[in-house]
Amino acid sequence: MSTAQETTGGEVEPWEQVTPDAARRLLVAAVEAFAERGYHATTTRDIAGRAGMSPAALYIHYKTKEELLHRISRIGHDKALDILRTAARAEGSPAERLAEAVRSFVRWHAGRRTTARVVQYELDALGPDARAEILALRRQVDAEVRGIVEEGVAAGDFDVPDVQGTTLAILSLCIDVARWFNVGGPRTPDEVGALYADLVLRMVAARPAAA
Amino acid sequence: MSTAQETTGGEVEPWEQVTPDAARRLLVAAVEAFAERGYHATTTRDIAGRAGMSPAALYIHYKTKEELLHRISRIGHDKALDILRTAARAEGSPAERLAEAVRSFVRWHAGRRTTARVVQYELDALGPDARAEILALRRQVDAEVRGIVEEGVAAGDFDVPDVQGTTLAILSLCIDVARWFNVGGPRTPDEVGALYADLVLRMVAARPAAA
Structure with missing residues (x-):
């Protein structure tokens, strides 16, 4: 390989x-x-x-051909969900878990950007059943991140007026790494992950102590 | 049409x-x-x-066919640059101009997402000369946003440890709207623009008075 x-x-x-x-x-x-x-x-x-x-x-x-795309999309989404679920269910404060979720999700989109692009850009090519299955997985991906944000708000660690919209923005920021990331560029996947974790903690207005 | x-x-x-x-x-x-x-x-x-x-x-x-793609890409990038340049050179504080740049850039990517997707995802299909021309325009797009961020930092209105990386993240967040935005969804382009302007001011830690 x-x-x-x-x-x-x-x-x-x-x-x-x-x-x-x-x-x-x-x-x-x-x-x-x-x-x-x-x-x-x-x-x-x-x-x-x-x-x-x-x-x-x-x-x-x-x-x-669609069966191949479906299989690729399914494996890619299962992996994305696994990454975010692991971060969401780890020990630590909401800020620590949100930062780890972002770091690992960014690393995946930078490191496996060829797969990520296919998974993200070819959704429309799936048939209705395959598409419904993948959209259900995407809702679970969304729910994992939203869960951490909600916990942070409930604990008074985050200040987020629009939890749903902010969750979408956090995922979107990480996913788009697959579009622009360049192995020949100035940053490693880990460096982008660290920067993005910091930016996301700012987006949720994480308390300095909590972060 | x-x-x-x-x-x-x-x-x-x-x-x-x-x-x-x-x-x-x-x-x-x-x-x-x-x-x-x-x-x-x-x-x-x-x-x-x-x-x-x-x-x-x-x-x-x-x-x-490549001439068609080149023309589409050129017009799309000219428009993106025009939008950001107008916001960057308007009156107002760096926070006000950054918020307006994000609002108008998001509106464009939501409202013209079909064009934006072609412009963003088919760059690799351009020949070397067309590609070089478009990449030069992309550097200008980047420079407009980076300029506002740098002014905000210089004025003490923003706190941004990594100006280049944060600029890239701001643009990436706006561009990815073209991937996920859905006219049948719960938010209008203006609503996404307003949310994203707020999130970006948080990313640069804009002083409350400045924002």
């Missing part, structure tokens, strides 16, 4: 769960092709070719 | 400058096709068809 590692800044993609090896290689090839040319401009033949396989071999694992 | 108005929430696209009428219709058709299917999956034949014209008629106005 040297190509996948290269496009993700050296980090391993969250595809370990995909077996057998041929199914995983096809998924990695699909992510790359969708990111490079867009979902609609990519054929299953392109994907099979990138994976060094025949179109017939692809159909053993995936019946349609 | 009823279709274009529909996809942009009733706002008129900034294409008045494009003449003659046929060239403008082709540009609007290209924005819609690129937004819907992606640049690489769209042919000049698709674009001509959407505009109710023949491929031969398209070639009178645009030699290549």
